[in-house]
Amino acid sequence: MSRNSSQHGTTSSELVELTEHALRSALPSDWQVDARRATRVETPSGVVELDLVVTITAPDGARAEVVIEVKRKVEPRDVAKVAAQISRYAYPAEGAMLVSEFVSPMTRAHLSELGLGWFDPTGNMRLRLDKPAVFIDRVGADRGGSRDSADRPLKSLRGRAAAKIVLALCETSLPVGVRDLAARAQVSAATSARVLDLLDREAVVTRGGDGVVNAVRKRSLIGRWAQDYKVMTSNEVVATLDPRGLNHALKALSSVETRFAVTGSAAVRAYLPDDMTPVSPLVSLSLYAEDPTGLMGQLGLRAVERGANVLVMRPYDGVVHTKAQRVGGIDYAAPSQVVADLLTGSGRSGEEAEQLMAVLEASGQGWER
Numbered sequence: 001m002s003r004n005s006s007q008h009g010t011t012s013s014e015l016v017e018l019t020e021h022a023l024r025s026a027l028p029s030d031w032q033v034d035a036r037r038a039t040r041v042e043t044p045s046g047v048v049e050l051d052l053v054v055t056i057t058a059p060d061g062a063r064a065e066v067v068i069e070v071k072r073k074v075e076p077r078d079v080a081k082v083a084a085q086i087s088r089y090a091y092p093a094e095g096a097m098l099v100s101e102f103v104s105p106m107t108r109a110h111l112s113e114l115g116l117g118w119f120d121p122t123g124n125m126r127l128r129l130d131k132p133a134v135f136i137d138r139v140g141a142d143r144g145g146s147r148d149s150a151d152r153p154l155k156s157l158r159g160r161a162a163a164k165i166v167l168a169l170c171e172t173s174l175p176v177g178v179r180d181l182a183a184r185a186q187v188s189a190a191t192s193a194r195v196l197d198l199l200d201r202e203a204v205v206t207r208g209g210d211g212v213v214n215a216v217r218k219r220s221l222i223g224r225w226a227q228d229y230k231v232m233t234s235n236e237v238v239a240t241l242d243p244r245g246l247n248h249a250l251k252a253l254s255s256v257e258t259r260f261a262v263t264g265s266a267a268v269r270a271y272l273p274d275d276m277t278p279v280s281p282l283v284s285l286s287l288y289a290e291d292p293t294g295l296m297g298q299l300g301l302r303a304v305e306r307g308a309n310v311l312v313m314r315p316y317d318g319v320v321h322t323k324a325q326r327v328g329g330i331d332y333a334a335p336s337q338v339v340a341d342l343l344t345g346s347g348r349s350g351e352e353a354e355q356l357m358a359v360l361e362a363s364g365q366g367w368e369r
Helices: 012-026 076-089 105-113 160-171 178-185 189-201 218-225 246-255 264-271 292-299 335-343 349-362
Strands: 032-043 046-057 063-070 095-099 117-119 125-129 134-138 205-207 213-216 236-241 260-263 285-289 310-314 325-327 330-332
Touching: 012 032, 012 046, 012 063, 012 095, 012 117, 012 125, 012 134, 032 076, 063 076, 063 125, 076 095, 076 105, 076 189, 095 125, 105 117, 105 125, 105 218, 160 178, 160 189, 160 213, 160 218, 160 335, 178 189, 189 205, 218 335, 236 292, 246 285, 246 292, 246 330, 260 264, 260 335, 264 285, 264 330, 264 335, 264 349, 285 292, 292 310, 335 349
Parallel strands: 063 095, 095 117, 260 330, 285 310
Antiparallel strands: 032 046, 046 063, 117 125, 125 134, 205 213, 236 310, 260 285, 325 330
16 A cells, blocks of 8 residues: 555554555565554553554564654654553563654654664564564655645754754854754854754754753764755765875865865874874874865875875855864864764764764763663
8 A cells, every 4th residue: 555645644544554565565475464553452551552563473483572762743852652552561562663654864863772673664664573583674755645734843954054053053062052053053043043943853953942942962962963964965076086195185284375184084083092093094184175186286195086195175154163173283173074974974984973972971071872
């Protein structure tokens, strides 16, 4: 069955039917799937009605029950409440799933942390059972397709203003209000409010009743930004070669007159403790430059299609320079910017990002998992 009109969304009963069909399709033909809709059960707090209970039986007779909670709309911040609701059912099931019109990447991450499965009509689906042994993990869309005219909240962190707020949140002391954050990020109060609303829905910030931000999950914040920001496409990148090698380029930076900020692998080394070995060797240099052509001339770099060892980037915004930190006489992009660049880079950059975040976590700067 295909999804109902995106104008009106998919009804709860249709979601139940789609879930049953998806489970039967995902399991081998000799497995049995029995579904009971609107099942009433006795709980410590009274009688409740479960949206769907599915019994899965393997060919050897091993069986498990899965409680399925249907929520047409769900945000990452709703996951803990859904998990608590399922827990209160006190129903002796071996598994639990959340079904919704769309389960976003952040929502899936939170569900995974709590040991819950999920399904949506775009194809995102996960279910793990110990006995019988079941592991279904399918990836669908990363963005919902609803075009409901009432669905107007900000959906993306793409763009300069959102980036400024993300970087400001990574270095701002808390608590911080909408207008104060707007002033620190140098964006409008309206933009600050919209971005904070998105981050609140994505459960990467915690806000009080007055809208003030009391806590920031920095790992999750940068991870969410990395869904919309990509270092190689959000910036204007020129692949260049320093024929004299990386050491020459690094040493020559101290005499460069144009404004720059080093990021990527070289920046990781600037922020690691002196006694810590980087997880990968330095094979290239990435840096932001206010005047890429001028910097290339001063360093003696030449543009190449292959064999580049220096990436020169005109930044998406001057915030990469204003947030830069000086270490050993060289300006480096802020740690949060470096993490985002590494998370969206290539090769072993993801491992380098994890190493840097571990160091930031140890420093007590709010980078805990």
